[in-house]
Amino acid sequence: MKILIGVHQFFPEFYAGTERYALNIAKYLKKLGHSVKVFTYGLTDDGYSQGINKNILIKKYEYENIPVIAVKHKKPIDYTFNLEEPNLFEEALYFMSREKFDIFHCAHPYRIDASLKAASSLGIKTVLMLTDYWLICPLGIMLRADNTICSGPDYGRKCVKYCFTAKSLTDMGKRIKHVEMLLNCVDVILSPSKFLIKMFSINKAISSDRFKLSRHGFDYSKKKRHNFNKKESPLTFGFIGTIQYHKGVHVLVEAFRKIKTDNIKLKIWGGDFGDRLYFEKIKKMAAKDKRIEMLGQYDFNDIEDVLGDIDVIVVPSIWYENAPLTITTSHAYGIPVIASDVGGMAEMVEDGVNGLTFKVGDASDLAKKISMFIEDSSLINKFSQNIQYPIRLEEEVLNMQRLYEDLLK
Amino acid sequence: MNKNISRLKLKINKKYKEILEAYFPTGTKRRYFLALLKKGFYTIYREGLRGFLRKAKKKIIIKKKVSKEALDTVDLPSSIELFFVPNILPIKVSVIILTKNAGNEFDYILKKITNQKGISKIEIIIVDSTSDDATLEIAKRYTEKWFIIKSEDFHNSRTRNFAADKSSGDYLIFMLQDAIPGSNDLFYNMLFPMVTKDIHALTVKKVPRIDADLFSSWLIWQEYNYLDYSRDYIRNNKLFVDFSSLDLKDKVKYSFLDDVCLAINKEIFERHKFNYTYCEDLELGKRLIINGHNLMFVNSHAVVYSHNNDALYFLKRGCVNSYFIKEIFDCKMGERDFLEISNTIKVLIRYFVFALNTYYDIKSFDNDAIFYHYKYLNNLLNVGVELGNFNSNPFLKEKSQKILGFFSKLEPVQGISSSRYDIGVVNRLLNTYQDILNDFKQYCDILGYKKVDEEFLDSLFKLFCFSIGGYLGEELVNVDYFRGDL
Numbered sequence: 016m017k018i019l020i021g022v023h024q025f026f027p028e029f030y031a032g033t034e035r036y037a038l039n040i041a042k043y044l045k046k047l048g049h050s051v052k053v054f055t056y057g058l059t060d061d062g063y064s065q066g067i068n069k070n071i072l073i074k075k076y077e078y079e080n081i082p083v084i085a086v087k088h089k090k091p092i093d094y095t096f097n098l099e100e101p102n103l104f105e106e107a108l109y110f111m112s113r114e115k116f117d118i119f120h121c122a123h124p125y126r127i128d129a130s131l132k133a134a135s136s137l138g139i140k141t142v143l144m145l146t147d148y149w150l151i152c153p154l155g156i157m158l159r160a161d162n163t164i165c166s167g168p169d170y171g172r173k174c175v176k177y178c179f180t181a182k183s184l185t186d187m188g189k190r191i192k193h194v195e196m197l198l199n200c201v202d203v204i205l206s207p208s209k210f211l212i213k214m215f216s217i218n219k220a221i222s223s224d225r226f227k228l229s230r231h232g233f234d235y236s237k238k239k240r241h242n243f244n245k246k247e248s249p250l251t252f253g254f255i256g257t258i259q260y261h262k263g264v265h266v267l268v269e270a271f272r273k274i275k276t277d278n279i280k281l282k283i284w285g286g287d288f289g290d291r292l293y294f295e296k297i298k299k300m301a302a303k304d305k306r307i308e309m310l311g312q313y314d315f316n317d318i319e320d321v322l323g324d325i326d327v328i329v330v331p332s333i334w335y336e337n338a339p340l341t342i343t344t345s346h347a348y349g350i351p352v353i354a355s356d357v358g359g360m361a362e363m364v365e366d367g368v369n370g371l372t373f374k375v376g377d378a379s380d381l382a383k384k385i386s387m388f389i390e391d392s393s394l395i396n397k398f399s400q401n402i403q404y405p406i407r408l409e410e411e412v413l414n415m416q417r418l419y420e421d422l423l424k
Numbered sequence: 425m426n427k428n429i430s431r432l433k434l435k436i437n438k439k440y441k442e443i444l445e446a447y448f449p450t451g452t453k454r455r456y457f458l459a460l461l462k463k464g465f466y467t468i469y470r471e472g473l474r475g476f477l478r479k480a481k482k483k484i485i486i487k488k489k490v491s492k493e494a495l496d497t498v499d500l501p502s503s504i505e506l507f508f509v510p511n512i513l514p515i516k517v518s519v520i521i522l523t524k525n526a527g528n529e530f531d532y533i534l535k536k537i538t539n540q541k542g543i544s545k546i547e548i549i550i551v552d553s554t555s556d557d558a559t560l561e562i563a564k565r566y567t568e569k570w571f572i573i574k575s576e577d578f579h580n581s582r583t584r585n586f587a588a589d590k591s592s593g594d595y596l597i598f599m600l601q602d603a604i605p606g607s608n609d610l611f612y613n614m615l616f617p618m619v620t621k622d623i624h625a626l627t628v629k630k631v632p633r634i635d636a637d638l639f640s641s642w643l644i645w646q647e648y649n650y651l652d653y654s655r656d657y658i659r660n661n662k663l664f665v666d667f668s669s670l671d672l673k674d675k676v677k678y679s680f681l682d683d684v685c686l687a688i689n690k691e692i693f694e695r696h697k698f699n700y701t702y703c704e705d706l707e708l709g710k711r712l713i714i715n716g717h718n719l720m721f722v723n724s725h726a727v728v729y730s731h732n733n734d735a736l737y738f739l740k741r742g743c744v745n746s747y748f749i750k751e752i753f754d755c756k757m758g759e760r761d762f763l764e765i766s767n768t769i770k771v772l773i774r775y776f777v778f779a780l781n782t783y784y785d786i787k788s789f790d791n792d793a794i795f796y797h798y799k800y801l802n803n804l805l806n807v808g809v810e811l812g813n814f815n816s817n818p819f820l821k822e823k824s825q826k827i828l829g830f831f832s833k834l835e836p837v838q839g840i841s842s843s844r845y846d847i848g849v850v851n852r853l854l855n856t857y858q859d860i861l862n863d864f865k866q867y868c869d870i871l872g873y874k875k876v877d878e879e880f881l882d883s884l885f886k887l888f889c890f891s892i893g894g895y896l897g898e899e900l901v902n903v904d905y906f907r908g909d910l
Contacts, residue, residue, distance in 0.1 A: 213498040236635035409728045
């Protein structure tokens with residue numbers, strides 16, 4: 016099969032969870048003997064040449080043996096509201112018609128949504144993976160500009176009221192119409208969590224029966240140890256991820272400081288990811304408590320060393336999350352998680368079964384849950400035994416291969 | 425005096441409660457807001473205005489989240505599962521795994537087997553060749569049918585037959601200890617044709633692990649490419665008149681079974697059983713098809729299995745496989761003794777490493793550049809150029825020394841006794857290598873692999889050693905030298 020993977024940004028210019036998802040799928044599909052390319056939106060200015068459309072620049076390169084074509088507008092546009100952008104549509108149409116792909120798998124429609132329309136008009140079967148809420152929330156994560164959690168756009172009314180005050184309801188209406196058109200171009204919509212499906216459904220954006228559930232796979236090739244030899248003391252809690260407000264690290268630090276037991280530790284791993292102010296604030300909060308260690312950025316290749324010291328992982332995010340890699344990783348290693356009781360987190364962590372959940376944003380409730388582990392450390396083993404392994408990356412891609420084959424029948 | 429103060433306090437308190445109940449009755453909104461107000465003032469008093477605002481904001485956050493009740497109103501149809509099994513097969517399956525230090529994924533694999541959907545009962549049977557890691561401890565969590573044998577008692581056929589004797593299933597699935605089911609409905613999709621279509625034994629496709637190197641991925645691809653197994657394939661003895669008159673490729677194609685993941689009807693297995701030292705699966709397949717049974721290759725589902733072994737392993741594997749395939753299918757056996765040709769092989773490996781230097785300045789290749797080293801090697805050997813001392817890529821030097829060391833151990837006179845070689849052997853071996861290289865190029869083209877990096881050079885080296893192994897298996901009168909560790 017000739018498969019094109021679309022993603023809104025890609026290595027080496029930018030990479031986070033979605034880009035890694037696109038890369039992993041591309042690499043393994045290649046290993047299975049398929050011809051794979053990546054279509055992305057460029058973020059830097061180096062090495063671009065004129066595209067077929069006069070307003071578009073293109074660059075071809077390879078990343079880890081995957082051929083990549085990056086496109087970008089000569090003059091930046093507002094990607095959030097300019098959906099189905101005609102110049103990008105023309106460029107994508109030209110590229111796709113020359114290469115004759117069988118499948119277009121879009122890992123995120125931001126910036127490159129017009130490529131979905133191009134693929135569909137060429138009769139290419141299209142698969143769209145939704146990794147966040149961008150189609151109903153222009154900010155993507157349903158966390159308002161004032162950092163409060165949002166229950167949905169209410170046909171754009173809430174977006175105009177809380178996040179896009181300069182926009183009108185007409186602008187929002189146009190966006191919603193474009194999204195509807197876009198979804199008509201898609202053959203299969205995938206979601207990594209049931210929560211996301213429900214969220215789109217109750218917001219009347221996509222009916223639940225249009226979705227297929229496709230859990231993210233974990234790369235077990237990096238896993239060299241079956242489990243860790245847990246230390247007797249001190250009991251160590253951990254946070255791994257980026258230190259940003261919506262990740263709720265302040266809730267965790269605050270909760271930890273409410274607990275007066277000496278013989279426990281909190282290890283916080285992660286970089287600021289551009290939010291230096293918040294990072295410094297957390298650092299200041301942590302400095303007041305000797306039991307808390309800020310350990311900075313970590314390399315995912317060293318994850319076993321990072322997790323080796325941790326008994327319980329805490330995921331205190333104050334937004335819905337979707338299918339957080341932190342929980343997947345912890346579960347792959349059998350480490351129980353305390354997570355906020357919303358979104359994809361509550362779906363992965365079953366309170367009292369394989370971990371604990373606490374009221375989102377509530378440091379007192381989190382402190383109570385942490386204390387439960389302190390009072391009864393046998394909970395670690397109990398929850399660990401109830402953890403189901405996340406599916407492996409190979410399985411996820413094999414499922415994709417089956418899906419593509421079904422679409423092409 | 426104190427008594428009077430206490431009485432007064434009690435009176436005030438009573439009056440306060442009366443007023444409170446009169447104007448803010450318990451259970452009303454008014455009372456709730458009063459309590460909230462009190463709490464607010466208390467927080468301001470204790471934690472200041474900032475603390476109050478922070479807490480108030482958190483309250484708002486919790487209020488604004490989408491309610492659980494709203495989410496519960498959304499019905500998720502069963503069709504949201506990407507693939508689901510439509511029914512449960514009313515059968516019992518015995519999964520047989522022979523183990524020896526099964527590694528850190530063994531728990532994952534057993535859980536994956538236990539969680540297979542669409543089969544009414546699954547039992548696991550483990551026969552362990554005295555592991556010294558946690559294999560047995562993990563196995564005991566999943567089955568009561570575990571057995572220990574001495575390592576030296578292990579036999580590819582006898583041990584599997586022993587495990588089958590202990591089974592109580594209607595169907596048997598033989599798996600290797602590191603073969604990972606590619607989905608939760610793998611067993612269902614394997615056994616459905618056996619239950620409904622009169623298939624007696626089948627093998628499911630292998631796919632490489634995510635960390636499989638270029639050579640290991642190619643090895644799996646070429647096996648199915650050679651056998652033309654690009655789809656599900658059912659075969660039986662109606663496909664031929666006389667099995668013995670088929671060419672070797674067709675014999676292998678029709679008999680192909682692979683105990684990386686092999687399912688068989690128990691009753692039929694009991695009649696035939698495994699009966700061979702190596703390639704026991706293929707030999708069983710031969711007897712089954714000759715005896716009129718229906719065999720199947722399942723391409724639409726997969727088991728994840730590959731190993732990034734070193735070149736020496738693939739040399740041995742190539743040798744033993746080609747030797748036993750010939751023996752199983754009654755082909756003409758080789759007549760040479762290893763010591764007759766060992767020096768030529770060693771010299772050839774030196775020349776090969778020398779020839780790979782053609783890629784020193786090439787960072788990526790296109791078209792036929794993959795053959796540069798082959799053409800160069802061919803010229804060097806046919807013209808008879810003396811090599812003398814040369815600087816080899818340290819990465820290749822290390823790999824070639826390991827092979828040369830292995831060969832030297834097998835001989836009475838160690839080291840390369842002379843630079844002379846048998847041109848007949850050289851030409852036959854180069855022909856074998858060229859065929860394999862053609863196949864490899866085809867795979868690289870499909871992948872779009874064009875980089876000359878360590879992985880590429882390593883793959884070429886393994887390809888060459890694999891060719892040597894294949895050649896030795898065809899030429900030698902016996903392959904006892906190469907059977908260890910396999």
